[in-house]
Amino acid sequence: MxxxxxxxxxxxxxxxxxxxxxxxxxxxxxxxxxxxxxxxxxxxxxxxxxxxxxxxxxxxxxxxxxxxxxxxxxxxxxxxxxxxxxxxxxxxxxxxxxxxxxxxxxxxxxxxxxxxxxxxxxKWAGWSGEPQASRHGEKRSFGTTLTPVDGGWTVRGSKAFATGATGAQWAVLLVDADGPGGARHAGGTGAGLMLLACDLSDPTVTVDGSWWDPIGMRATVSHVVRFDDTFVPREHLIGDPGSYFAGQWQTAFTPHYAASFLGAAEAVFTYAVAYLRHQHKSGDPYVQQRVGDMAVDLDTARLWLRHVAELWDSGERAGARIAGSRARHVIEHLTERTVRHCVRACGARSLMRPGPVERVLRDLTFYQRHDNDDHIVAMIGREVLGEQHDPSFHRP
Ligand SMILES: Cc1cc2nc3c(=O)[nH]c(=O)nc-3n(C[C@H](O)[C@H](O)[C@H](O)COP(=O)(O)OP(=O)(O)OC[C@H]3O[C@@H](n4cnc5c(N)ncnc54)[C@H](O)[C@@H]3O)c2cc1C
Structure with missing residues (x-):
């Protein structure tokens, strides 16, 4: 291809x-x-x-x-x-x-x-993550508030899922002047949502490493980050308040997640083919069927991404936005199937280290929860039915 x-x-x-x-x-x-x-x-x-x-x-x-x-x-x-x-x-x-x-x-x-x-x-990171509903048994709550001061704003509070927390020098903070919730978890229209570039060497910015202990995606170091009246100068405001939602920028990033899912599945596929050949199982008709399925699924995922990329490149942004969510949806399932086929064809030892399959299985299990696939397909259905729909965060 x-x-x-x-x-x-x-x-x-x-x-x-x-x-x-x-x-x-x-x-x-x-x-x-x-x-x-x-x-x-x-x-x-x-x-x-x-x-x-x-x-x-x-x-x-x-x-x-x-x-x-x-x-x-x-x-x-x-x-x-x-x-x-x-x-x-x-x-x-x-x-x-x-x-x-x-x-x-x-x-x-x-x-x-x-x-x-x-x-x-x-290196840069983009931090919205302010889930408002607490986890069962969790005492802490997340959220930031913004206070206008001379020459800019101060940010106070915390964000979770701050990918790259210990590696990035700068973060784009998605903070809502109307209250906690960031972009994804705020209830309002997003008209007050600001993109603020934050210099992470500021001593008022601290990383709390005690929260991040997930099943997978561990090396993203998506820690809780705290802002203790962190001053952000006016010159660090990117775009106008509300421009993230008005421009529907999240839709440019949704298929980018799917590009990652695809890579993880490609790794598993390469591993499975080598493993099965090594074990001289290429003649087994069930193995052949699973490998055939994986190969076609990966082709399908690549074609979807190319289709969405072509829509963006041709300037058909409205079509690209919806197609990106469709691609994200379908690629989640194609990549899940690929891992399942690999495990079933190769067996238990394929899930032992140092092979990559167990890590990919853990990582995909966690990363694919970044968006809710049920909400994504329902959003696509609403669009088809001519109902109001939110292509950015797929909210009902
Ligand atoms: C590996 C990884 C890295 C991430 N990195 C970043 C990052 O760098 N920056 C960033 O900003 N975010 C990041 N995120 C966070 C992500 O954007 C989400 O905020 C986070 O995954 C939400 O966590 P949750 O599913 O536990 O929470 P919740 O938002 O509580 O969702 C729980 C479930 O309930 C559903 N739900 C939520 N609200 C409602 C509702 N009102 N009605 C019905 N159902 C609802 C959700 O769709 C979901 O399925 C990352 C997530 C992951 C997994």
């Missing part, structure tokens, strides 16, 4: 080689230590890829939906996920923030922050 175009192909292949030959071997260690994949990011910076979603005029590669050159970005993400799904999640967050700055930022902001990425290897 042909993929990225022209010179972009070389970059995508360089990353695929790094993922295969270097990053895959590190994934188990990051997972066991629940450690941010710092060395992988150092290598991406050294390879000139950290600014993949930075426009070319600012020294980057100009990839991504806003630049109408979407597929190379998503293919890089898929490659990273073949090695380590946590790495891909941290990468997505970084790239998505750069896309937002490109789309909504001022020239001064772009000049300053893109130079940090391209010249100094700075």
């Amino acid at each position: 042909t993929t990225a175009r022209g010179g972009d192909r070389g970059v995508v292949e360089r990353v695929a080689k790094l993922a295969r030959e270097v990053f895959a071997a590190r994934a188990d260690g990051y997972d066991r230590r629940a450690a941010f994949p710092q060395e992988d990011f150092d290598d991406l910076f050294a390879a000139g890829v950290l600014g993949a979603a930075v426009p070319r005029e600012y020294g980057g590669l100009g990839f991504g939906p806003h630049r109408r050159n979407t597929l190379p970005l998503w293919e890089i993400t898929t490659s990273l996920a073949t090695a380590d799904l946590s790495l891909a999640r941290c990468w997505e967050g970084h790239a998505n923030c750069l896309t937002l700055i490109d789309a909504l930022g001022t020239e001064e902001q772009k000049g300053r922050w893109f130079a940090g990425v391209v010249e100094r290897g700075e």
Whole structure:
């Protein structure tokens, strides 16, 4: 299957080689230590890829939906996920923030922050996570409040699921002037939602490492982060209040998650084929059937992503938004099936370390809860029926 175009192909292949030959071997260690994949990011910076979603005029590669050159970005993400799904999640967050700055930022902001990425290897993270319903037995609550002060705002409170908390230098904070909830968990219209660039070296920003102990995606270090009246200057406001919802920017990132799911499934598929050949089981008709199913499922997932990328690149944003959710939905199920086929064809020992399958199974189980698939398909149904629908967060 042909993929990225022209010179972009070389970059995508360089990353695929790094993922295969270097990053895959590190994934188990990051997972066991629940450690941010710092060395992988150092290598991406050294390879000139950290600014993949930075426009070319600012020294980057100009990839991504806003630049109408979407597929190379998503293919890089898929490659990273073949090695380590946590790495891909941290990468997505970084790239998505750069896309937002490109789309909504001022020239001064772009000049300053893109130079940090391209010249100094700075990494970004995007933090909304303020779930309002507490977990059963959980005493703490999450949420931030914003206070206007001279020259900017102060942020007070906490965010959970702060991917890259111990690795990023900057975070785009999605904070609602109308009260706690961020973008995803606020009840209102989102008109007061602001995107604030926060310098994470500020001593009022602290990471609470006691909360993050999940089944998978451990190396995303998606800790709780606390803001103790953190001052954010007015010049760090990206776009106007409300522009995240008005521009439906979350829809540009929904298929990006699916690009990661696909990479994890590709890793499992490659492993399964090698494992089954090694065990001389290629002649077993049930094995053949499962391998055939996996191969077609992965083709289907790739075709969906390419279709959505083409819609973004052709400027058909309304179609791209809905197609992105459809792709996210279908790819979740295709990748789940791939892992199930692998385990059933290969057996129990395929779920033992040091093979990657048990980690992928844990990671996908957790990561696919990032959005609620029931809500996604219901949103698609509402769109088909001509009902009001929310393509950003699929809220009923
Ligand atoms: C690996 C990983 C990394 C993440 N990284 C980031 C990040 O970097 N930045 C960030 O901002 N967020 C991040 N998230 C958080 C994510 O965006 C969600 O906020 C988080 O997954 C919600 O957790 P939950 O499912 O426990 O919570 P809840 O939001 O409480 O959801 C529980 C379930 O209830 C459903 N639900 C919620 N509200 C309602 C309702 N009103 N009616 C009916 N059903 C409802 C949900 O859809 C879900 O299925 C990450 C999540 C994961 C898994």
